[in-house]
Amino acid sequence: MGLIIVKIGGNAIDQLTANFFDQLRTWRQQHHQVLLIHGGGPQISALSQQLGLTVEKRNGLRVTDAAMLDLTKMVLLGVTQPKLLTKLAQAHIPALGLNAADQRLLTGDWVNQARYGHVGHVTGINQPVLQDLLTNQIGVLAPLAMTATGQWLNVNADDAAAVVAQKLQAERLYLLTDVAGVLQEGAVIHQLTPQKVAMLMSNNVIKSGMQPKLKAAVAAIRSGVKTVHITNQLTVNGTVLTQEAE
Ligand SMILES: Nc1ncnc2c1ncn2[C@@H]1O[C@H](COP(=O)(O)OP(=O)(O)O)[C@@H](O)[C@H]1O
Numbered sequence: 010m011g012l013i014i015v016k017i018g019g020n021a022i023d024q025l026t027a028n029f030f031d032q033l034r035t036w037r038q039q040h041h042q043v044l045l046i047h048g049g050g051p052q053i054s055a056l057s058q059q060l061g062l063t064v065e066k067r068n069g070l071r072v073t074d075a076a077m078l079d080l081t082k083m084v085l086l087g088v089t090q091p092k093l094l095t096k097l098a099q100a101h102i103p104a105l106g107l108n109a110a111d112q113r114l115l116t117g118d119w120v121n122q123a124r125y126g127h128v129g130h131v132t133g134i135n136q137p138v139l140q141d142l143l144t145n146q147i148g149v150l151a152p153l154a155m156t157a158t159g160q161w162l163n164v165n166a167d168d169a170a171a172v173v174a175q176k177l178q179a180e181r182l183y184l185l186t187d188v189a190g191v192l193q194e195g196a197v198i199h200q201l202t203p204q205k206v207a208m209l210m211s212n213n214v215i216k217s218g219m220q221p222k223l224k225a226a227v228a229a230i231r232s233g234v235k236t237v238h239i240t241n242q243l244t245v246n247g248t249v250l251t252q253e254a255e
């Protein structure tokens with residue numbers, strides 16, 4: 010049985026329903042490996058504002074200086090990850106919280122230090138350790154990476170999920186968000202291909218947070234992940250992205 014990766018946006022963490030936990034249990038009973046990659050963007054922005062730190066995003070990526078990196082690590086590893094782990098524990102689902110420094114699970118490199126600061130993309134994973142961990146429990150991984158010299162980097166969670174899905178050859182990737190799917194004039198588009206995504210992007214249908222999300226989804230599909238779901242519920246297909254129209 011293949012690996013299923015679920016990216017849970019910061020907003021989505023606060024909106025998880027019983028369905029979500031039931032679906033995870035069903036997948037584990039079917040012997041799927043399951044890896045959750047969590048976000049925390051809204052929570053990082055909220056605490057930054059409370060503390061008087063400037064919130065700035067460029068092309069959907071948070072500009073991350075040294076103080077913002079510290080705050081990002083605190084929120085992801087001190088607030089959003091434990092929140093998700095607590096919910097999994099309450100649902101009696103065995104899970105393990107993970108980050109880049111655990112056995113160098115995620116290595117990375119700067120995207121463009123002059124423009125974004127300590128923002129990275131994932132360049133490598135510790136595949137044997139991750140595979141081994143996922144045999145016995147669900148992994149809950151933060152979107153942070155570490156460089157070869159031990160510098161932490163803030164990674165967009167959609168990008169992290171897409172690269173990990175590619176490197177672990179996941180069967181399916183879910184991008185769980187706060188909308189029912191990719192919308193056009195208020196209605197969910199049920200089927201997408203990379204070509205259709207390019208068309209919607211050029212027609213300005215895809216805006217704000219959905220742009221980097223769909224770019225990550227297309228990258229995952231182009232690198233061999235069979236299906237990417239963009240949805241607000243694991244039990245509802247939402248928008249399904251595949252290489253060819255089905
Ligand atoms: N065509 C579109 N369809 C759906 N959502 C869209 C679209 N264009 C822009 N969006 C916005 O993208 C948001 C999802 O992206 P984002 O807020 O970054 O999610 P997350 O925090 O889950 O990663 C939606 O809430 C919506 O406001």
Ligand SMILES: CC(=O)N[C@@H](CCC(=O)OP(=O)(O)O)C(=O)O
Pocket residue numbers: 017018019020047048049050051053069070071081128129152163164165166167
């Ligand atoms: C570089 C970068 O932008 N990193 C993101 C990481 C968290 C994230 O992506 O969370 P959501 O999925 O909830 O948006 C950030 O700092 O917001």
